[in-house]
Amino acid sequence: MLPIGHYLFLGLALFIIGVIGVVTRRNVIVILMSIELILNAVNINLVAFSRLYGDVAGQVFALFIIADAAAEAAVGLGIIIAFFRNRETVLEDEMDLLKW
Amino acid sequence: MLDQVIFYFFAAIAVISAILTVTRRNVVHSAIFLITALLATAGIFLQLRAEFLFIVQIILYVGGIMVLFVFVIMLVNLDVAVRQLRFARQKWVALLISLALAAQVGLMLWSTGKMPGQGVPVLAAVPADKLPLNSEAVAKSLFETYLLPFEIASVLLLVAMIGAVVMAKKRT
Numbered sequence: 001m002l003p004i005g006h007y008l009f010l011g012l013a014l015f016i017i018g019v020i021g022v023v024t025r026r027n028v029i030v031i032l033m034s035i036e037l038i039l040n041a042v043n044i045n046l047v048a049f050s051r052l053y054g055d056v057a058g059q060v061f062a063l064f065i066i067a068d069a070a071a072e073a074a075v076g077l078g079i080i081i082a083f084f085r086n087r088e089t090v091l092e093d094e095m096d097l098l099k100w
Numbered sequence: 101m102l103d104q105v106i107f108y109f110f111a112a113i114a115v116i117s118a119i120l121t122v123t124r125r126n127v128v129h130s131a132i133f134l135i136t137a138l139l140a141t142a143g144i145f146l147q148l149r150a151e152f153l154f155i156v157q158i159i160l161y162v163g164g165i166m167v168l169f170v171f172v173i174m175l176v177n178l179d180v181a182v183r184q185l186r187f188a189r190q191k192w193v194a195l196l197i198s199l200a201l202a203a204q205v206g207l208m209l210w211s212t213g214k215m216p217g218q219g220v221p222v223l224a225a226v227p228a229d230k231l232p233l234n235s236e237a238v239a240k241s242l243f244e245t246y247l248l249p250f251e252i253a254s255v256l257l258l259v260a261m262i263g264a265v266v267m268a269k270k271r272t
Contacts, residue, residue, distance in 0.1 A: 013115050013118075017121075018122075033131065060238060070164060078265075093188055
């Protein structure tokens with residue numbers, strides 16, 4: 001195994017790219033994909049520390065995060081379909097029903 | 101040496117495809133690059149001797165979640181979205197703040213071990229031949245120590261399934 005810093009910097013890079021995707025893109029589907037990238041970066045950190053300490057608890061938590069990502073993707077995409085049926089758009093700056 | 105080559109290979113693929121995911125105009129291209137990023141992450145897991153997570157990542161993420169994404173992309177009309185503006189109006193402010201966050205965390209990680217009493221402790225990893233068999237150890241930990249969170253996760257998945265069906269259902 002390489003020194004832990006390599007994995008932490010890889011996780012940081014993926015996390016920041018995901019954050020940039022969330023805050024700059026307009027398409028809600030791409031925003032959901034960026035959230036998947038963020039969760040993936042967290043998984044890399046968890047597995048790296050699990051390997052560092054020789055303890056599988058980190059991998060179990062990574063499994064929980066994957067289950068959570070699946071649930072989030074299912075519900076999020078369902079909301080996108082419902083919204084698209086009502087408003088004919090998937091762009092987040094046109095979702096302004098609560099704005100006045 | 102081999103470890104390093106494998107790590108840098110998969111890390112480069114992961115970072116490049118992640119960048120392409122958030123910058124491509126076409127949403128389908130974004131989805132394809134997200135798939136390669138997730139596969140490269142699976143390679144990192146394998147390099148970290150987490151074989152079970154490697155398989156789960158490929159089957160669940162690439163085989164399950166990404167198929168869901170591609171289906172939804174097909175359901176919403178793509179031709180209009182390709183011609184529209186990719187980035188929101190606040191993109192420069194957002195980029196600046198994200199990069200400031202990156203610099204902050206990166207500086208913190210970089211200074212780890214250089215200053216006394218700061219950051220994560222720098223330890224030597226457990227040697228590879230001392231590790232327990234992976235799937236066996238994960239199963240033991242999952243079904244003994246973390247049995248209650250496991251059950252709660254199953255309830256969460258059930259709730260998410262019902263929620264997705266209710267959300268996507270045609271309103272009568």
